[in-house]
Amino acid sequence: MNLQTGPHWHAYAYTSPPGVTPDDEEWSLDPDDWLKRPAAEIVATLLEPEEAATWMQQQLAAYPPWSEGAHGYVHATLYTRQYLHRQQDQTPWAHYVDRHDRVVVRVLAACPRPRPPSRPAELYAWETPVPPCPLAKPEP
Numbered sequence: 205m206n207l208q209t210g211p212h213w214h215a216y217a218y219t220s221p222p223g224v225t226p227d228d229e230e231w232s233l234d235p236d237d238w239l240k241r242p243a244a245e246i247v248a249t250l251l252e253p254e255e256a257a258t259w260m261q262q263q264l265a266a267y268p269p270w271s272e273g274a275h276g277y278v279h280a281t282l283y284t285r286q287y288l289h290r291q292q293d294q295t296p297w298a299h300y301v302d303r304h305d306r307v308v309v310r311v312l313a314a315c316p317r318p319r320p321p322s323r324p325a326e327l328y329a330w331e332t333p334v335p336p337c338p339l340a341k342p343e344p
């Protein structure tokens with residue numbers, strides 16, 4: 205697979221020990237935070253939107269929620285496919301407590317991340333550049 209040419213998604217997963225509230229540094233819903241971490245933390249790289257949607261579905265099924273109505277679980281079930289297919293500047297995520305009282309965080313970070321259509325190509329002064337692909341070979 206060629207990661208340089210096409211958009212793809214890096215899947216990140218954090219699951220806390222039972223009953224433990226994670227520190228803020230351990231998890232995030234911001235894809236940039238994850239892309240800056242070591243490439244070893246990538247649990248899967250998906251090349252097609254449907255592959256990425258299937259990964260999220262499998263995660264949600266493997267970690268059933270404490271409550272089916274949990275916001276961060278419902279969000280993932282409702283919006284993952286929409287974000288992957290039609291709103292690629294949005295990041296699919298899940299964040300909820302599972303039946304074993306573990307905090308489950310799942311993020312599909314688009315790479316390279318598309319700019320929202322409403323935004324100019326140039327960065328605003330307060331914005332930082334999108335992190336490079338963690339799997340890209342460093343420049344010689």
Ligand SMILES: [Zn+2]
Pocket residue numbers: 207212214315316336337338339340
């Ligand atoms: Zn990448």
